[in-house]
Amino acid sequence: MPQPLPDFYAVIPAGGIGSRLWPLSRADAPKFLHDLTGSGHSLLRDTWDRLEPLTGPDRISVVTGRAHRAAVEEQLPGIPDRNVFLESEPRDSAAAIGLAAAVLVRREPDVVIGSFAADHVIRGAQVFQWAVQQAVAVARAGYICTIGIPPGEPSVGFGYIQRAEEIVVEGAPEAARVQRFVEKPDLDTAKAYFADRSFLWNAGMFIARADVLLAELEANQPELHAGLLELAEAWDDRERRGPAVDRIWPQLTKIAIDYAVAEPAAEKGRLAVIPGHFDWDDVGDFASLAKLMSNGRKNDLAILGENARILSDAASGIVVSQSSRVISLIGVKDIVVVDTPDALLVTTSEHAQRVKGVVDALKLTGRGDVL
Amino acid sequence: MPQPLPDFYAVIPAGGIGSRLWPLSRADAPKFLHDLTGSGHSLLRDTWDRLEPLTGPDRISVVTGRAHRAAVEEQLPGIPDRNVFLESEPRDSAAAIGLAAAVLVRREPDVVIGSFAADHVIRGAQVFQWAVQQAVAVARAGYICTIGIPPGEPSVGFGYIQRAEEIVVEGAPEAARVQRFVEKPDLDTAKAYFADRSFLWNAGMFIARADVLLAELEANQPELHAGLLELAEAWDDRERRGPAVDRIWPQLTKIAIDYAVAEPAAEKGRLAVIPGHFDWDDVGDFASLAKLMSNGRKNDLAILGENARILSDAASGIVVSQSSRVISLIGVKDIVVVDTPDALLVTTSEHAQRVKGVVDALKLTGRGDVL
Structure with missing residues (x-):
């Protein structure tokens, strides 16, 4: 040290x-x-x-x-x-x-x-x-x-x-x-x-x-x-x-x-x-997080969440589970699913940078309770 | 009559x-x-x-x-x-x-x-x-x-x-x-x-x-x-x-x-x-349901759920919302998202027929509580 x-x-x-x-x-x-x-x-x-x-x-x-x-x-x-x-x-x-x-x-x-x-x-x-x-x-x-x-x-x-x-x-x-x-x-x-x-x-x-x-x-x-x-x-x-x-x-x-x-x-x-x-x-978005968690391997689905119950055939992407809900993914690629008690996000790695736009839109449309 | x-x-x-x-x-x-x-x-x-x-x-x-x-x-x-x-x-x-x-x-x-x-x-x-x-x-x-x-x-x-x-x-x-x-x-x-x-x-x-x-x-x-x-x-x-x-x-x-x-x-x-x-x-799967709800129009996102709070740029597919959670979809096509209190399904219209396989898999893996 x-x-x-x-x-x-x-x-x-x-x-x-x-x-x-x-x-x-x-x-x-x-x-x-x-x-x-x-x-x-x-x-x-x-x-x-x-x-x-x-x-x-x-x-x-x-x-x-x-x-x-x-x-x-x-x-x-x-x-x-x-x-x-x-x-x-x-x-x-x-x-x-x-x-x-x-x-x-x-x-x-x-x-x-x-x-x-x-x-x-x-x-x-x-x-x-x-x-x-x-x-x-x-x-x-x-x-x-x-x-x-x-x-x-x-x-x-x-x-x-x-x-x-x-x-x-x-x-x-x-x-x-x-x-x-x-x-x-x-x-x-x-x-x-x-x-x-x-x-x-x-x-x-x-x-x-x-x-x-x-x-x-x-x-x-x-x-x-x-x-x-x-x-x-x-x-x-x-x-x-x-x-x-x-x-x-x-x-x-x-x-x-x-x-x-x-x-x-x-x-x-x-x-x-x-x-x-x-x-x-800097883990700037979910695509970065998926990559980080998979240690750069492209064919791994990254899973974040201690109690995650996932049933998936997805070969890539990331699932974040903050509930005990069963999450089932079928036939989706490079998917991003973020499951929280009051909000759910579904996107793909390709579009991960656009999540900030959703936050802005939620503000504008009076749904700031989930921000 | x-x-x-x-x-x-x-x-x-x-x-x-x-x-x-x-x-x-x-x-x-x-x-x-x-x-x-x-x-x-x-x-x-x-x-x-x-x-x-x-x-x-x-x-x-x-x-x-x-x-x-x-x-x-x-x-x-x-x-x-x-x-x-x-x-x-x-x-x-x-x-x-x-x-x-x-x-x-x-x-x-x-x-x-x-x-x-x-x-x-x-x-x-x-x-x-x-x-x-x-x-x-x-x-x-x-x-x-x-x-x-x-x-x-x-x-x-x-x-x-x-x-x-x-x-x-x-x-x-x-x-x-x-x-x-x-x-x-x-x-x-x-x-x-x-x-x-x-x-x-x-x-x-x-x-x-x-x-x-x-x-x-x-x-x-x-x-x-x-x-x-x-x-x-x-x-x-x-x-x-x-x-x-x-x-x-x-x-x-x-x-x-x-x-x-x-x-x-x-x-x-x-x-x-x-x-x-x-x-x-016969509304055999979510692809059929999406089509039925969109009256056959291909470029409509079908939404089922009285309290649905959806923020989406998806032009097609279906969202079923059985909660008051905000559901945000970015850059996904022909998507199927079914959000219930204890289980979440994410797939695409193309793979909608395969949902039955998930049900079978959940039975086999001891997660029948969500069936």
Whole structure:
């Protein structure tokens, strides 16, 4: 086990519902609270368990919605109260991570923070920790550092990071400068990236000194930065925190950390990347989940649910069973069936990305009770 | 409205569960108790209502399992107690119809009985009644008579009846002798039958004098015939009926009336047919039900369920909703989704015939609780 890094602090934004996994994921049961890997733990808990050897138990914060406070504390029984950052409403990742940076830098000026999504799946904790250790070393040297995943296929579902030349940093033999960020590509472009070994998947992990991150944020999003400093100033006073959140948080600019910090930093040559040689998936939809659960085998029906009673001739796809109902599938291929007490989804792997549209339609048609 | 025919008596065998409509149809909710047409009545009640103008309310018997007695009486509140024939176990149609014939002929030697399935769908009651009136006239002349449906398409799902020359019977201008019965054909054969106007669908309706039917049964199935006479002799004695049923019924040969009576009669030239120019469907599976509910339109999703909450882009198929759950379908074609409190079926129209195999598999795997 690695030793905790004394100046490192992890932040886990746990905000997203995971709409493309509806009706499994929903407002009161967001994706990060589910056990999607059969580990016996929620994705949030798995994330915590991967980071804790690097930070110790007192140096991981979770940024989540007020509605999820109890569930998060149940998943992470040891988490100190002050490490649960409650959002009054979702304001995207720049605000969530920026708030953590602004609060922590006041307590500890040299702190290096790392941000890791609560709802990704990673296999290979030791390799992950080695990548983070390198990234922390790079961050100490003043870079904003990300961890990029060497692509396993020409995916059109992820953004890409192009590596440039190596950077010489003690303790980070694989460090390189980032040339540029690119959005989810079309298939031909993805194939070109896959052939060109300089492209890595953007896994949304950012590691930086809090002061460096805040300076970058100030340069690009001065209003957001100012709001975060004001909020951070009130944060550690229990009486002032609540009112400050209520007043300032809803006004903050909604923007992803990628746009507010990482891309501008890349343009200035201040963004670095460490390749992460571990299995990683953001489990963005049921097709991804089916693939993950089948370990990449195409002719397996994935089944999620402790009490699943399934009778099926389907050779592929996924069934999620949250009831004791018998589920019978006949003659269907690449099927996605998600059976919950109040909602049922039937689609195919091919159409799995379109589930978010159903969530939007349910909102519009007054059926938000099942979201 | 037609006048009741004084010598006519109808028998409605209501025995089959309708396994290919599982999990909608099941042991405690067989097909004949469902409203599959949106008429507001069960198929059994619809069958009764079509026949009652021809028989009056006291001359229709229902042959059903003991378990369905209460449900049948609820559907048919006016039915006299002595007109409910309870089977201790299913013994197929020859025993069911033969028992009715044997009991009725003792009460009324010249009675003409007609047998009509409890779970078929017919549209056009008046045309149906006109066909039955003709069939009764043919039966009085000593024939066993069936009603055949002029095919609307080259179906491979039904058996066929080949018409031969006309028969001259007063009151039955469309009567013809039956050349032969044929089992469900393959598609090429079905196309040939469809092109040849002499073939009609076998709708399983038989009309005959009770004594003629029993004589035919005696010739072909003497043991079954003897058992039925013994049972009939005890029938109208309330104290003897139950023990006689328990003793004799389980020993009776299980055979369909088609094989025990109709086919042999056809070979001897004693079977006649009246064409039934009404819409008829046996609703044998969910593909048939979808077609029936969509009135033959191919690009309609059929929805069965009063409280159905469906969000779907499916252009075809059927959803049966027996819960208030939201059902969302994305990118699926010709889909069949049947959502009940304890069982869910997902298949396609193409595979709808295979549902019976699931029922068999559930029995074998100890999941009979949902049958």
